[in-house]
Amino acid sequence: MTTAAFTPRVFSGIQPSGGLTLGNYLGALKRFVEMQDAGTHETIYCLVDLHAITVWQDPAKLAHNTRELAAAFIACGIDPERSILFNQSQVPEHAQLGWIFNCVARMGWMGRMTQWKDKAGKNAENASLGLFGYPALMAADILVYHATHVPVGEDQKQHLELTRDIAAKFNHDYGTDFFPLTEPVIEGVATRVMSLRDGSKKMSKSDPSDMSRINMTDNADAIAQKIRKARTDPEPLPDNEAALEGRPEARNLVNIYAALSEQELPTVLAEVGGKPFSEFKPMLADLAVAKLSPISGEMARLMKDTAEIDRILSRGAERARGVAAPIIDRTYEIVGLVR
Numbered sequence: 001m002t003t004a005a006f007t008p009r010v011f012s013g014i015q016p017s018g019g020l021t022l023g024n025y026l027g028a029l030k031r032f033v034e035m036q037d038a039g040t041h042e043t044i045y046c047l048v049d050l051h052a053i054t055v056w057q058d059p060a061k062l063a064h065n066t067r068e069l070a071a072a073f074i075a076c077g078i079d080p081e082r083s084i085l086f087n088q089s090q091v092p093e094h095a096q097l098g099w100i101f102n103c104v105a106r107m108g109w110m111g112r113m114t115q116w117k118d119k120a121g122k123n124a125e126n127a128s129l130g131l132f133g134y135p136a137l138m139a140a141d142i143l144v145y146h147a148t149h150v151p152v153g154e155d156q157k158q159h160l161e162l163t164r165d166i167a168a169k170f171n172h173d174y175g176t177d178f179f180p181l182t183e184p185v186i187e188g189v190a191t192r193v194m195s196l197r198d199g200s201k202k203m204s205k206s207d208p209s210d211m212s213r214i215n216m217t218d219n220a221d222a223i224a225q226k227i228r229k230a231r232t233d234p235e236p237l238p239d240n241e242a243a244l245e246g247r248p249e250a251r252n253l254v255n256i257y258a259a260l261s262e263q264e265l266p267t268v269l270a271e272v273g274g275k276p277f278s279e280f281k282p283m284l285a286d287l288a289v290a291k292l293s294p295i296s297g298e299m300a301r302l303m304k305d306t307a308e309i310d311r312i313l314s315r316g317a318e319r320a321r322g323v324a325a326p327i328i329d330r331t332y333e334i335v336g337l338v339r
């Protein structure tokens with residue numbers, strides 16, 4: 001069965017492991033809001049706290065980061081009435097389906113995941129079992145809602161291919177077409193926002209250098225300083241895309257400008273082509289501050305009433321369970337688990 005047979009439904013998640021970056025915003029959050037506002041799909045967004053604890057999290061910080069991430073979603077434009085917004089651990093159906101998928105997925109599949117290899121590194125013996133099984137829980141997040149579309153950044157592509165493999169193997173093993181083969185939605189100019197210090201590395205909250213990234217909580221001065229100091233080459237900006245070849249830092253900054261100003265790349269290049277970085281960087285800094293400051297201001301305001309955030313998350317979890325529980329019931333039946 002193709003996804004066409006299923007209700008059009010978007011699911012995506014972000015880990016509340018602290019330090020939301022401009023990469024998370026442009027590659028994920030901003031697009032979540034666009035998909036909500038398009039009104040073509042049901043939209044379900046999740047703070048994946050069970051994924052966060054696959055590596056050590058300080059308990060007090062985890063709770064704080066979860067609420068702060070909820071505030072970020074709302075500040076960016078997620079409306080908890082129109083979308084379902086909740087944290088993963090409040091919906092036990094994720095872990096229930098996650099276990100079943102642990103029994104469907106193969107060790108070899110997991111071992112080939114580049115994020116596993118990057119995160120576990122040379123010390124795989126010492127990594128948690130949860131980190132190894134991470135992609136099976138991610139597949140469960142998506143499939144426990146029969147989600148048809150998953151907006152993510154480029155770095156999640158392999159995990160989404162694995163999600164399709166898990167759905168296909170389950171369907172095959174149990175002779176059913178119960179789970180959809182979900183479509184990744186990796187679109188736009190900002191699916192891979194790069195480090196400000198090294199155009200060949202992804203912008204990441206775990207990079208040791210804070211100058212490599214813009215954090216959603218950075219103030220205007222910090223944003224302007226990071227852009228001013230961003231690595232570039234000595235040439236002025238080109239006026240066409242082909243000439244960005246071999247200039248990863250220039251490409252990154254222009255992509256960020258295009259994504260923030262919601263323009264196509266050729267339009268931006270027509271505007272900025274020929275300008276030196278000394279002229280372009282202040283334009284980018286002004287734009288970034290204009291777009292990001294209202295969000296961080298709103299996050300700070302929302303964080304003053306964490307009881308309200310908690311109410312929103314538990315209401316979201318209740319609604320999420322309304323979708324997930326019947327899917328778990330039917331999955332148990334298919335597998336032969338007596339209820």
Ligand code: TYM
Nearest residue numbers: 012013014015023024027028048138152153191192193203
């Ligand atoms: P996480 O928390 O690392 O990142 C959240 C989202 O942000 C995107 N992203 C980026 N996009 C563009 N440029 C960047 N530099 C950049 N850095 C991060 C990520 O691609 C992601 O979309 N495994 C997921 C969380 C997850 C999930 C899911 C996602 C758990 N279950 C189910 C979708 C569906 C993760 O660790 O994302």
